[in-house]
Amino acid sequence: MSYQIEDISPGQQVRLRGWVYRQRASKDVAFVVLRDASDRLQCVFKKDSVSEDVFEKAASLPIESAVIIEGNVREDERAPTGLELDASSLEIIHEAERFPITRDKSEDFLLDVRHLWLRSQKLTSMMKIKHTFFRAAREFLMNQHFYEVQPPLITASACEGGSTLFSLDYFGDEAYLSQSGQLYAEALIYALERVFCFAPSFRAEKSRTKRHLMEYWHLEPEMTWYSHEDNIQLQIALLQYVCNQIATYNQKELKFFGRDPHTLYNVQFDRMTYDDAVKQLQEQGFNVSSGVDFGSNEEYSLTAESPRFLIVERYPLEIKAFYMKTDPQYPHIALCNDVLAPEGYGEIIGGSERETDNRLLIQRLQEEGQDLDDYEWYLDLRKYGSVPHSGFGMGVERVIRWICDLDHIRDATPFPRTLTRYYP
Ligand code: 4AD
Ligand code: MG
Numbered sequence: 001m002s003y004q005i006e007d008i009s010p011g012q013q014v015r016l017r018g019w020v021y022r023q024r025a026s027k028d029v030a031f032v033v034l035r036d037a038s039d040r041l042q043c044v045f046k047k048d049s050v051s052e053d054v055f056e057k058a059a060s061l062p063i064e065s066a067v068i069i070e071g072n073v074r075e076d077e078r079a080p081t082g083l084e085l086d087a088s089s090l091e092i093i094h095e096a097e098r099f100p101i102t103r104d105k106s107e108d109f110l111l112d113v114r115h116l117w118l119r120s121q122k123l124t125s126m127m128k129i130k131h132t133f134f135r136a137a138r139e140f141l142m143n144q145h146f147y148e149v150q151p152p153l154i155t156a157s158a159c160e161g162g163s164t165l166f167s168l169d170y171f172g173d174e175a176y177l178s179q180s181g182q183l184y185a186e187a188l189i190y191a192l193e194r195v196f197c198f199a200p201s202f203r204a205e206k207s208r209t210k211r212h213l214m215e216y217w218h219l220e221p222e223m224t225w226y227s228h229e230d231n232i233q234l235q236i237a238l239l240q241y242v243c244n245q246i247a248t249y250n251q252k253e254l255k256f257f258g259r260d261p262h263t264l265y266n267v268q269f270d271r272m273t274y275d276d277a278v279k280q281l282q283e284q285g286f287n288v289s290s291g292v293d294f295g296s297n298e299e300y301s302l303t304a305e306s307p308r309f310l311i312v313e314r315y316p317l318e319i320k321a322f323y324m325k326t327d328p329q330y331p332h333i334a335l336c337n338d339v340l341a342p343e344g345y346g347e348i349i350g351g352s353e354r355e356t357d358n359r360l361l362i363q364r365l366q367e368e369g370q371d372l373d374d375y376e377w378y379l380d381l382r383k384y385g386s387v388p389h390s391g392f393g394m395g396v397e398r399v400i401r402w403i404c405d406l407d408h409i410r411d412a413t414p415f416p417r418t419l420t421r422y423y424p
Pocket of ligand 2: 338350
């Protein structure tokens with residue numbers, strides 16, 4: 001019977017299938033570190049206990065060869081998992097060519113061979129954490145009676161302004177890759193009330209930063225009857241649940257990234273208005289004034305020293321998207337919020353209550369220079385049974401970047417699309 005490395009225990013006779021992660025040999029003994037999806041294990045081939053043929057093969061195995069190894073599991077306190085294998089047989093399924101990735105390769109080279117670098121501990125650990133993120137987020141929302149829905153990815157209109165749209169030739173017409181499923185989610189709540197989209201979003205971000213991808217995974221819940229405050233409470237509960245699940249199920253991976261699971265078990269939130277954030281930044285010496293959106297330096301500075309998330313709410317209307325609801329008491333304020341990750345990682349969520357007054361929506365679309373024809377269907381939603389509603393968008397890779405303490409967001413996704421790269 002074949003085992004996964006993480007499932008074996010001392011005394012067992014096992015058959016393991018995987019790849020050669022590391023290999024070294026001396027005259028009498030060959031060490032093969034075997035890798036499978038679950039873990040790594042050192043397999044020891046002793047010259048005097050295996051056939052000559054097996055020993056020769058083990059002693060000269062190229063790394064990343066695919067192999068099947070049988071042997072007896074034994075405790076070894078020096079091994080990372082506390083276990084080693086006394087190998088008795090070796091079957092080579094594929095002898096690898098010389099693997100191009102060696103110790104001292106540049107970041108650029110590693111990106112060129114991303115399809116091979118995915119096997120690294122860093123990227124595998126990240127992908128396992130991201131897997132838990134997807135499961136946990138779906139689980140949380142479905143437990144709250146949300147329906148998962150599918151927005152189109154080819155669209156006729158901008159959700160987040162024209163400057164970051166990727167356009168494409170749609171049989172002679174100009175169409176765009178979706179920046180957000182929100183406007184479609186807003187149509188779907190009239191049928192299903194609480195919905196969420198889990199889909200890629202596309203942003204033609206023309207600046208080279210460590211937190212922008214051209215293609216990223218976007219989680220977007222949209223809810224009827226939710227106020228601005230209800231919306232914030234849902235964001236908090238979702239983040240708490242997802243972080244808790246990752247702390248529970250990904251201890252090994254978190255340890256690899258040097259992140260203590262305890263910091264994820266009970267995440268905390270601070271909260272301030274945009275105006276107070278401006279004051280705090282001014283006190284820190286930033287030259288910001290009210291009515292200007294925060295750049296990455298400002299966002300960094302707001303949480304750089306903090307282990308807590310920061311919710312910044314009630315931004316000026318003029319720096320936020322057309323669909324955000326105007327505060328009825330303060331007509332220059334939008335009922336919206338961002339969530340900034342701890343430790344200076346910046347924005348991970350943007351959300352708001354939605355404007356339901358078509359006069360205001362039309363005015364703001366015109367101010368943005370949008371063609372009203374493209375939004376006719378969206379304006380229809382306020383004509384037939386309009387209800388108060390709210391929603392938000394969470395950038396999955398932004399959250400993963402913080403959880404894994406990654407220097408660059410490209411390592412929060414297997415095949416990153418950045419300003420200069422869409423291969424492989
Ligand atoms: O703040 P944004 O632009 O908001 C929206 O798209 C809304 N329509 C969401 C909604 O209310 N349904 O984007 C939402 C989140 C950001 O907070 C950020 O986490 C992520 O999407 N994001 C990016 N992540 C990676 N690379 C980029 N270029 C991103 N742009 C936005
Ligand atoms: Mg935003």
